[in-house]
Amino acid sequence: MSARHLDISIRVNGEDISARVEARKTLVDFLRDDLSLTGTHIGCEHGVCGACTVRLDGEVVRGCLVLAVQCDGAQVETIEGLSDSGAIADLQLAFQQRNALQCGYCTPGMLIGADALLACGGVPSREIIREHLSGNYCRCTGYQAIVDAIESVAQARAGAKA
Amino acid sequence: MKIADDQASGLSALDRPNSYIGRSVPRPNLARLTQGRGQYVSDVVLPRMTHAAFVRSPHAHARIKNIETAEAKKAPGVVAVVTGAELTEIITPWVGVLTHLKGIKSAPQHAIAVDRACWQGEAVCAVVARTRAEAEDACALVHVHYEPLAAVTDAETALDKTTPVIHPELGDNLTFERALTAGDPDKGFAEADAIVETTFLFGRHTGVTNEPRAIVADWNPGEARLTVYQGTQAPHMMQNLFAKHLGLEEHQVRVLTKDVGGSFGIKVHTYADEMATVALAKLLKRPVKFVADRFESFVTDIHARDHRVKAKIGVKRDGTITAFEIDDLTGIGPYSVYPRTSGIEANQVVNLVGGPYTCPNYRARARVVFQNKNVMCQYRAVGHPIATAVTEGLVDLAAAKIGMDPAELRRRNLIADDAYPAAGASGIKFEKLSHHASLDKILAMMNYEKLRAEQAQLRERGVHRGIGLASFIEVTNPSAAFYGVGGARISSQDGATLRLDATGTVFVHSGVTEQGQGAESVMAQCVASSFGVPIERVRVVTGDTDNVPYGGGTWASRAAGIGGEAAWQAGKALRANVLAAAASILQADPNALDIRAGIVVDADSGRERMPLDEVARVVYFRPDTLPPGFQAEFMVTRHYVPRAWPFAFTNGVQASYLEIDTTTGAVKLLKHWCVEDCGTVINPQLVNEQIRGGIVQGIGGALYEHCLYDESGQLLNGNLMDYLVPMAGEMPDIDIGHVVTPTADSELGAKGAGEAGTAGAPACIMNAINDALRPLGAAPLVEMPFTPERVLSALGRV
Numbered sequence: 001m002s003a004r005h006l007d008i009s010i011r012v013n014g015e016d017i018s019a020r021v022e023a024r025k026t027l028v029d030f031l032r033d034d035l036s037l038t039g040t041h042i043g044c045e046h047g048v049c050g051a052c053t054v055r056l057d058g059e060v061v062r063g064c065l066v067l068a069v070q071c072d073g074a075q076v077e078t079i080e081g082l083s084d085s086g087a088i089a090d091l092q093l094a095f096q097q098r099n100a101l102q103c104g105y106c107t108p109g110m111l112i113g114a115d116a117l118l119a120c121g122g123v124p125s126r127e128i129i130r131e132h133l134s135g136n137y138c139r140c141t142g143y144q145a146i147v148d149a150i151e152s153v154a155q156a157r158a159g160a161k162a
Numbered sequence: 163m164k165i166a167d168d169q170a171s172g173l174s175a176l177d178r179p180n181s182y183i184g185r186s187v188p189r190p191n192l193a194r195l196t197q198g199r200g201q202y203v204s205d206v207v208l209p210r211m212t213h214a215a216f217v218r219s220p221h222a223h224a225r226i227k228n229i230e231t232a233e234a235k236k237a238p239g240v241v242a243v244v245t246g247a248e249l250t251e252i253i254t255p256w257v258g259v260l261t262h263l264k265g266i267k268s269a270p271q272h273a274i275a276v277d278r279a280c281w282q283g284e285a286v287c288a289v290v291a292r293t294r295a296e297a298e299d300a301c302a303l304v305h306v307h308y309e310p311l312a313a314v315t316d317a318e319t320a321l322d323k324t325t326p327v328i329h330p331e332l333g334d335n336l337t338f339e340r341a342l343t344a345g346d347p348d349k350g351f352a353e354a355d356a357i358v359e360t361t362f363l364f365g366r367h368t369g370v371t372n373e374p375r376a377i378v379a380d381w382n383p384g385e386a387r388l389t390v391y392q393g394t395q396a397p398h399m400m401q402n403l404f405a406k407h408l409g410l411e412e413h414q415v416r417v418l419t420k421d422v423g424g425s426f427g428i429k430v431h432t433y434a435d436e437m438a439t440v441a442l443a444k445l446l447k448r449p450v451k452f453v454a455d456r457f458e459s460f461v462t463d464i465h466a467r468d469h470r471v472k473a474k475i476g477v478k479r480d481g482t483i484t485a486f487e488i489d490d491l492t493g494i495g496p497y498s499v500y501p502r503t504s505g506i507e508a509n510q511v512v513n514l515v516g517g518p519y520t521c522p523n524y525r526a527r528a529r530v531v532f533q534n535k536n537v538m539c540q541y542r543a544v545g546h547p548i549a550t551a552v553t554e555g556l557v558d559l560a561a562a563k564i565g566m567d568p569a570e571l572r573r574r575n576l577i578a579d580d581a582y583p584a585a586g587a588s589g590i591k592f593e594k595l596s597h598h599a600s601l602d603k604i605l606a607m608m609n610y611e612k613l614r615a616e617q618a619q620l621r622e623r624g625v626h627r628g629i630g631l632a633s634f635i636e637v638t639n640p641s642a643a644f645y646g647v648g649g650a651r652i653s654s655q656d657g658a659t660l661r662l663d664a665t666g667t668v669f670v671h672s673g674v675t676e677q678g679q680g681a682e683s684v685m686a687q688c689v690a691s692s693f694g695v696p697i698e699r700v701r702v703v704t705g706d707t708d709n710v711p712y713g714g715g716t717w718a719s720r721a722a723g724i725g726g727e728a729a730w731q732a733g734k735a736l737r738a739n740v741l742a743a744a745a746s747i748l749q750a751d752p753n754a755l756d757i758r759a760g761i762v763v764d765a766d767s768g769r770e771r772m773p774l775d776e777v778a779r780v781v782y783f784r785p786d787t788l789p790p791g792f793q794a795e796f797m798v799t800r801h802y803v804p805r806a807w808p809f810a811f812t813n814g815v816q817a818s819y820l821e822i823d824t825t826t827g828a829v830k831l832l833k834h835w836c837v838e839d840c841g842t843v844i845n846p847q848l849v850n851e852q853i854r855g856g857i858v859q860g861i862g863g864a865l866y867e868h869c870l871y872d873e874s875g876q877l878l879n880g881n882l883m884d885y886l887v888p889m890a891g892e893m894p895d896i897d898i899g900h901v902v903t904p905t906a907d908s909e910l911g912a913k914g915a916g917e918a919g920t921a922g923a924p925a926c927i928m929n930a931i932n933d934a935l936r937p938l939g940a941a942p943l944v945e946m947p948f949t950p951e952r953v954l955s956a957l958g959r960v
Binding site for chain 1: 293
């Protein structure tokens with residue numbers, strides 16, 4: 001093993017993966033290039049736009065600010081895994097019904113970010129939703145439809161619990 | 163509205179029993195996009211694919227003395243290192259001019275700079291390697307020896323005799339100039355009781371598509387064909403340009419456009435690095451991929467809106483506007499962008515200023531100059547945000563000067579709703595607009611009087627809120643007048659090909675492209691309605707020059723109005739053909755039949771006669787049972803281009819309510835409204851979301867976005883940390899209303915809606931800010947973006 005490469009074991013969307021990766025490779029490049037998980041997108045590669053948002057050991061992270069080698073032994077969930085499991089099906093449906101996406105490039109990151117807010121429970125105010133989304137850039141929608149969709153899911157989930 | 167009443171039932175064409183026109187049908191693409199199953203060009207991987215990275219000039223203007231590539235060529239993974247001079251063997255340069263922009267000039271631009279770099283960020287050498295990382299590694303090993311040259315950066319002095327000429331062979335730094343006088347502006351100003359004069363400044367900004375520009379080019383010498391996967395708005399235009407500059411026939415080039423991660427006019431131009439990528443693929447005989455990174459995007463994606471407009475308005479005491487005058491100066495970088503040119507934005511400013519109003523006296527001059535900064539070209543709402551801000555800014559300043567409510571001043575000058583057809587002072591022609599109905603509607607929506615009362619009340623408590631209005635017009639559905647007449651091979655017509663498959667499903671192949679705005683949904687709605695099937699039985703194919711009718715693509719708010727009409731007409735034609743077959747099977751009169759919800763029915767009674775899949779089964783598998791001589795045609799094509807009017811102008815009005823923190827200078831947006839008239843609304847949800855997204859893009863230009871250059875032509879904030887874009891936290895909720903004035907040029911009557919939001923937002927934000935600051939004695943703010951610093955400066959606090 002050269003100094004430039006390291007072996008890692010990582011669980012991605014429930015699948016155990018062993019890989020030899022370049023030490024400098026970001027998590028998002030590893031997911032996209034090595035695992036063909038292209039649902040995680042690259043927008044700025046400096047941690048501002050949120051297109052590469054994924055879950056790392058349950059925490060929402062920017063895939064461009066984490067190195068793949070840092071994820072040795074960790075669990076990563078991407079939009080593909082969250083879609084297949086049905087974990088965010090209601091949120092995805094709300095986005096579709098409200099047309100809360102146009103080009104769709106920010107959407108996987110936006111959904112994962114929004115899901116973290118919804119996981120806190122309750123019905124957050126529109127201001128809180130907007131504030132929470134402020135790390136996810138969308139050039140198409142103007143955000144209102146996204147806020148509407150998240151708000152509707154929060155209300156539905158709260159209603160279902162009540 | 164002209165309706166071709168071809169229904170025996172007496173229903174209008176748009177009111178067919180299963181019509182989807184006017185319904186918010188969900189887009190078919192959304193489920194997969196929410197699941198991360200999009201197929202963006204960034205995601206495309208081909209066998210033997212390589213990756214290109216570019217060495218870019220750190221200087222705004224420099225002679226390239228020599229380029230040492232030996233070390234880079236030896237680096238791991240490197241396939242080729244190619245200079246501009248070497249690439250001229252493969253691809254020819256281009257010049258971005260159009261014949262109808264009289265006198266416009268530019269210099270030949272190469273795919274990679276040869277001899278000289280003319281802006282910071284221009285590619286001077288390409289590295290192709292097995293991975294992008296290896297290509298970037300090797301870029302650092304390319305040694306370029308530059309001789310820095312004087313950089314022309316200030317548009318104001320670009321034409322001075324002492325300023326170096328960027329392209330000496332052109333004689334000066336003037337790209338394009340247009341002067342216009344209408345009516346008698348001198349008389350108009352002489353008759354005015356008040357004249358307001360100011361200089362509006364607009365900050366250069368850019369599109370910041372979430373997915374950067376991306377291209378994968380694959381030259382296959384075995385079949386002498388180039389396949390290009392490109393995130394573009396205009397596949398056929400690019401097919402033509404790739405062929406032309408690589409010395410190929412058009413049929414040798416196939417452009418495939420899959421999902422595109424945002425366009426907004428950014429992805430409708432010829433980019434040197436993308437042309438270089440296709441040339442590299444041809445040179446290397448294997449696929450080459452190039453995806454701009456964010457830093458590259460900031461220095462190479464077209465910029466826009468860098469305008470300085472000296473402007474003047476004359477107004478009588480009764481509010482009558484007597485004259486408008488503007489002098490626009492804009493610096494567009496070192497080359498006019500190919501093939502649409504960089505003269506269009508200034509040309510539009512001249513066309514559009516004063517457009518909503520009856521005032522016939524107008525004098526305009528626009529000058530477009532070269533400079534050593536990144537190129538500027540058409541970006542969402544081309545020229546409209548500038549023309550609208552100038553016009554509406556002047557109107558508000560005039561209202562303040564004569565002490566009239568700004569809504570009232572507009573009411574006294576907007577072209578009357580019953581005065582059409584009409585023409586604007588610049589000669590632009592309006593089929594039918596609804597300025598007064600739109601203004602009345604927005605004032606009611608925002609409860610204008612009550613809002614004014616609230617504003618006054620809060621001001622007593624030291625809360626400074628502003629209300630801003632902006633009426634606007636928007637060019638949509640362009641005919642050949644935009645580009646075709648100037649010699650550009652950019653199609654203004656568009657087509658739709660329909661095919662009924664053997665189970666009764668319709669395939670629609672459309673020349674327009676899907677950029678996320680919902681074009682595919684609109685095409686499906688049009689076909690489902692005019693042909694007569696549930697929308698689930700319509701499948702839309704776009705973005706493949708091998709497989710869709712020749713068309714212009716998506717720009718200038720044309721996809722729904724032009725592509726939609728072609729789809730609508732094709733649906734009618736296919737219905738006639740299918741009914742002819744059904745009639746021959748049923749031995750009925752085809753005129754007595756109709757297709758509704760996928761079933762052939764008696765047109766009068768609606769009685770079901772035969773499902774479509776049964777008609778298709780007979781035609782495809784048992785044609786032997788059809789009468790001799792009858793041949794069914796289940797594939798039809800229809801095209802459409804607007805002919806009666808050069809453009810379908812739309813109109814609308816926006817309003818902003820905001821609050822200014824006079825301590826920090828921060829602007830808090832409280833609410834935004836828009837009333838828009840885009841004619842027939844095919845899908846209200848999609849129209850509203852286009853408007854909302856467009857407004858927020860306009861707000862970006864008004865409050866945040868600015869490509870800051872220093873005097874030597876260095877971009878100072880070319881990253882997303884330093885270049886501010888609108889994020890969710892700062893944006894307001896936006897209420898939208900509609901007035902519906904269909905165009906009679908098409909049966910659908912739909913005009914475009916993609917740019918209205920961006921056209922009007924900066925103007926009404928500016929007016930609201932000045933409305934808030936005026937009682938504080940602040941000088942009017944007329945320089946965008948309206949940063950906290952500028953607000954505080956207007957208040958005299960910094």
